[in-house]
Amino acid sequence: MTIHTTLRAALLGLATLGSGTIASADQLADVKAAGKIVTATDMHYAPFDMLNNGTYEGVTKDLFDEVSKELGVEPLYQDIPWTAELPGLEVGKFDIVIAPVTITPERLERYTFTLPIADATVSLVKAAGNDALTKPEDIKGKTVGVQQGTAQFKQLEAYGQTLGGVTIKEYGTTDEAYADLATGRLDAVAGSLPNLTYLVKSRPETFALFEPAQFGEPKYFAWVLRKEEGSETLAQAINDALLKMTDDGRVKAIQEKWLGSYTELPREVPTN
Structure with a gap:
């Protein structure tokens, strides 16, 4: 559909x-x-x-x-x-x-x-224990999830182009993206910093923020x-x-x- x-x-x-x-x-x-x-x-x-x-x-x-x-x-x-x-x-x-x-x-x-x-500044979260990804530019060539139709999607798309390419997978809800990140179907998820901070605070055994997590202009x-x-x-x-x-x-x-x-x-x- x-x-x-x-x-x-x-x-x-x-x-x-x-x-x-x-x-x-x-x-x-x-x-x-x-x-x-x-x-x-x-x-x-x-x-x-x-x-x-x-x-x-x-x-x-x-x-x-x-x-x-x-x-x-x-x-x-x-x-x-x-x-x-x-x-x-x-x-x-x-x-x-x-x-x-x-x-x-x-x-x-x-x-x-x-x-x-x-x-609402766009940020990145990864699976806990994934030491291969630390800073935002490490998503080059990786698969990153984001909620469809959001400003975070547009910012991720533009940022990916500056890096030389990022595979973006869109989701109807952030919960769906987080589920795929937890099971290894994604390398990272992009979203606003408050959303991702709350996610990591609630599930620190599963998720971790990039350091620094934010990229792009303040929103x-x-x-x-x-x-x-x-x-x-x-x-x-x-x-x-x-x-x-x-x-x-x-x-x-x-x-x-x-x-x-x-x-x-x-x-x-x-x-x-």
């Missing part, structure tokens, strides 16, 4: 989900009137989005719970495949995509981004709304909530709970 076929099928499935949102002059007023905000995320992206015995949890859940309180609405969380999230947002199936989305110049032209919620994760005049009010309210949570320590507490450390984030939306 091709990616396009999978995407069409996923979007058809979205017809029975979501809010049926249509564009309006004030999306914040709409969600307040409804008393809820309808979200989409992929609940297989630890530590941001996870299902633990059927219960949704993670960095994103904790952050957006607090943001929703500040907005005075109830969040409705939906588990949607990553490849269907941004297309589904565009056709009004939900109010916001809260899966961590890497801010890129191309996406900034098409979507409205909130303030960053986490570092950030954020949430995404439609790029339309009506979305500006909701985006501003979410940004105000995130700044308030930063200043009162809630963001720091959530980062330390899930990531083990705190990273200060930009107080404006990056332009690249």
Whole structure:
């Protein structure tokens, strides 16, 4: 089955989900009137989005719970495949995509981004005990897994070209890539540093970070709304909530709970 076929099928499935949102002059007023905000995320992206015995949890859940309180609405969380999230947002199936989305110049032209919620700089993880791979340039000629349709894929592809060639294998979820790395089908997996740090912390007997793990330019994760005049009010309210949570320590507490450390984030939306 091709990616396009999978995407069409996923979007058809979205017809029975979501809010049926249509564009309006004030999306914040709409969600307040409804008393809820309808979200989409992929609940297989630890530590941001996870299902633990059927219960949704993670960095994103904790952050957006607090943001929703500040907005005075109830969040409705939906588990949607990553490849269907941004297309589904565009056709009004939900109010916001809260899966961590890497801010890129191309996406900034098409979507409205909130303030960053986490570092998204691309990094590398390997099997524990693999001493043949240490620094990022060692992946030259190797097979590296990455989640399809992500900014990390594009950064890995560009980096591989500078090295003279890397075989890239795309996966629907990071969990699938990690499974193949654990069984030796991959030499490494590329992803954001917070995701890979959490993976190694959770399974140190199986995985290890490269040293250094990061390569490429610094990037950030954020949430995404439609790029339309009506979305500006909701985006501003979410940004105000995130700044308030930063200043009162809630963001720091959530980062330390899930990531083990705190990273200060930009107080404006990056332009690249």
